[in-house]
Amino acid sequence: MSNMNKHEQQPAPAGATQAPADYFTGVAWVKPLVAAGHPTDCVVSEVTFEPGARNNWHSHPHGQVLVVTAGTGYYQQQGQPMQLLRQGEAVSIAPGVVHWHGATPEGRFTHTAINPSASQGMVEWLQAVTEEEYQSYQA
């Protein structure tokens, strides 16, 4: 993807490591903000997607909240159209809802990811988002 290549030289966000290729298409970065084991039982991370990058379809047994901190990205819930997520917006994802999120082809996208009741399970990964699925956005 030419847009991904064009941006590949950007440095990793401070404190972040690359997200596992098994569950992501393209390059994404995860910076831990609150690790497992804290008394709130929330695991909180900052996730940055390079242009074109996204995670696999997945669900969270206790749901998840995303808060966009930079850029504009995509969010799609299974069976529904892709939607844009803009800086300052949040999405509350109910337990068990299959979905994915990631950058547009045009720019980096960063969100805070909040996982409640994390000690009881965080995520169930499914298949990758195909190019056809990824390119189905209609404004």
Next chain:
Amino acid sequence: MSNMNKHEQQPAPAGATQAPADYFTGVAWVKPLVAAGHPTDCVVSEVTFEPGARNNWHSHPHGQVLVVTAGTGYYQQQGQPMQLLRQGEAVSIAPGVVHWHGATPEGRFTHTAINPSASQGMVEWLQAVTEEEYQSYQA
């Protein structure tokens, strides 16, 4: 406070309303991101403190996570020194821990506030942070 007056003309952040004067000193703004009643049971807000503003001493029955999204602010846990919170940093506050947070005198401070298990209680407000307490920061 001259610094507060100097900045009072800044517009409110989009989508925010002023935080209740009963529990805040100075001007702060609260923008709801995830309201009560969502299936994650997390209530998430963006809170912006004008220079010099802070909330009262308080605690959360189920704890709270703060993620700094803009500026540098103060955080103090009862019985401990004030500490600086910088953009990109987070603090995980255990249930029942008495604390306060707010802006420095020098600039606006914005954090995301994450309240887990919100349906079971969010906050217990205590007394205001005095000027003497607020001015006790030592770098």
